[in-house]
Every structure is written in structure tokens, then in C-alpha cells.
Amino acid sequence: MLPKAPRLIILGILLLPGLLLPAALPGQTTPPPVRAGQEELAHSSRLREKEQELKAREERIALREEQLAELERNLEQELDRLLELQKEAQATLDSLTAVKEKAFRDLIRVYSAMRATRVAELLNQMSDRDALEILRGLRTDAVADILPRLEQDKAVRLSRQLGLL
Numbered sequence: 001m002l003p004k005a006p007r008l009i010i011l012g013i014l015l016l017p018g019l020l021l022p023a024a025l026p027g028q029t030t031p032p033p034v035r036a037g038q039e040e041l042a043h044s045s046r047l048r049e050k051e052q053e054l055k056a057r058e059e060r061i062a063l064r065e066e067q068l069a070e071l072e073r074n075l076e077q078e079l080d081r082l083l084e085l086q087k088e089a090q091a092t093l094d095s096l097t098a099v100k101e102k103a104f105r106d107l108i109r110v111y112s113a114m115r116a117t118r119v120a121e122l123l124n125q126m127s128d129r130d131a132l133e134i135l136r137g138l139r140t141d142a143v144a145d146i147l148p149r150l151e152q153d154k155a156v157r158l159s160r161q162l163g164l165l
Contacts, residue, residue, distance in 0.1 A: 120149030
């Protein structure tokens with residue numbers, strides 16, 4: 001005789017198919033299939049069409065989302081590239097500004113070492129803007145020495161711009 005547990009297993013195996021799939025009893029027939037009317041068929045067809053439309057729409061949306069994600073990645077890469085170029089341009093500009101400032105300081109040292117009459121001769125030949133920039137870089141006592149030696153009209157214009165008159 002088998003122990004109790006294996007007997008239950010064997011009994012379950014024998015009875016289970018009958019429980020899950022009941023056999024038709026003698027004299028009993030399977031019910032006839034349900035017949036759908038035209039209205040139900042049309043409704044079912046419309047539902048299938050709607051499902052297909054929704055599926056197609058979902059696919060289009062998914063495709064657009066992928067395209068947008070790709071565009072976003074491209075924009076981020078382009079932004080990173082432009083930011084890097086901006087940093088490089090700023091570094092170049094800073095370098096050029098430093099070179100220009102050093103050259104201007106050197107020029108001011110040269111003009112400071114010259115006699116006032118020679119500086120006045122040179123400034124008379126320059127534009128007011130350039131002459132004004134040089135005068136602003138010189139010490140006040142040097143400017144006071146140079147201004148009277150400039151042509152009178154130029155000295156007046158530059159003095160006004162320097163804020164001395």
C-alpha cells in the first residue's frame with residue numbers, strides 16, 4: 001500500500017481532467033453557437049477599425065517621440081559644441097585684450113619718456129579719439145605740459161573731452 005501523500009497525488013491526477021474539462025453527459029448536447037446580428041457585426045467591425053487606428057496612432061506617436069529624443073540629443077550636442085567654442089573665443093578675446101593693454105601701457109611709457117613738444121606734434125597729427133586715449137593714459141602733470149603745446153582748436157576739443165574745461 002502506498003503512503004497517504006502519493007495516493008492523493010495519484011487520485012488528483014485521475015480526477016483533475018474530469019473536473020477541468022467536464023464531459024458531456026449522455027443525452028446532453030453542446031449549446032448552439034450564438035449568432036450575431038448585422039448591428040453587432042458592424043459594431044464589432046468598427047471596434048476593430050478603431051483598434052487599428054489607435055495602434056497606428058500609437059506607432060506614429062512612438063516614432064515622433066523617438067525623433068524628438070534624437071533631436072534633443074542633437075541639440076544638446078550642438079549646445080555643448082557652441083559653449084566650447086564660446087569658451088575658446090572668450091579665451092582668445094581675453095588674450096588679445098591683454099596683449100592690447102600691454103601694448104598701450106608700453107606706448108604710454110614711450111610717450112611719458114618723450115619731451116612734451118614732440119608728444120604735442122604727434123598728437124596734433126592723430127584723431128581726437130586716439131589723442132584723447134593717449135592723454136588719459138599719461139600722468140596729469142604730463143598732460144598739463146602737453147595741452148598748451150597742441151594746436152589751439154585741438155587743445156580746446158581735447159580739454160572738453162578730458163573734462164578740464
